[in-house]
Amino acid sequence: MFRKKSKLTFHQKKTIFTPKLFREIFSWISVTVLSIVLAFVFVFAFGMQVKVIGDSMEPSAYNGQTVLVNKLIFKIFGPSNGDIVVFLPNGNTNSHFYVKRVVAVPGDKVQIIDGSLYINGTIQDKDDEEYDKMEDAGIAANEIKLKSGEYFVLGDNRNSSEDSRSANIGIVKTSMMVGKVWYKMGIGDHKGGIVLN
Template sequence: MFRRKKYHSLFHEKKKIVTPELLREIFSWGFYTVFAVFIALLLVMAFGKRVRVIGDSMEPSLFNSQSVLVDRVIFKFFAPKKDDVIVFLPNGNEKSHYYIKRVVAVPGETVKITDGNLVVNGEVVSNDEHEYDKMKEAGIAENEIKLDNGEFFVLGDNRNSSEDSRSANIGVVKQSMIAGKAWFCYGKSEGKGGFVN
């Protein structure tokens, strides 16, 4: 009889360990874990695309073999603006590698390259913010190009070593080709990692 009472009391003691407070705590931990995973997935979907810089066309801003993180959400709400560094597939060709270039002209503007200078809306664009070499090749921008809605003219920062909107096989970049905005770079290179500007 004594042994039965002893076991009976042990069983009740173990049963009392699972209290409503403990259940609430377990539920709380579970909820916050699921919530954290959900937020992490959203961030990866928005900012987690990573592309690698190929070549020296964006030096000294970006260097060959650096990795660039892409904000894939911003251009769903706002159009690219001048000086944004964008990531795109030329002509939407999914078999191509991603190109990374700087927007120099936006819809409604005219673009031309004259005497190695970028001319937008009839005015030579000054190099106050960035030091760019004069362009040896004007390509298709030898003649004035008028940008329609959703069209952008892009150039590499290393202008004489860049395949960009001057090239007939790339031309103007349509918004539908743009994967997103380059916002952070890292990796082995001559340059340091950090925010892309």
């Protein structure tokens, strides 16, 4: 009896470089490059973490709480009234980052009268029980007119805050700001979450 010869071979068929294969390779390369670009943008925009120092932003943020800073959107749109921003006072890189709320924007007139905040002659926190009357008006005892690129910031816990009222901080310029707080990490019993202002 004759045995059939085995058709097993150890030589693989050569791959033919077809347009379909080319499109598939190009697709994988494109997805990889896009992923790298998106990762870079995400890290640039949201990669900065800042730790809150002190109780000046309570109850919005607590001492030791970590916040994530959005630098990209901030550079495109700039700060708005009510935003919680991160800045270096007078651009001093040796200082720690300050976290405060924008209460007045360029063109506004700011003054603190009898412990209350006035913007453009209108009282802001008349019926707002969240804010106590400010014991110290600081430099805002006299009316301040904000120029282009200038912002007035306050801590939410106003009687325990070093902010734009203090002569050593004063008006905060856009060039001093790093970005806007967009997310607060939880700390202890205090809940974190997205900042919606």
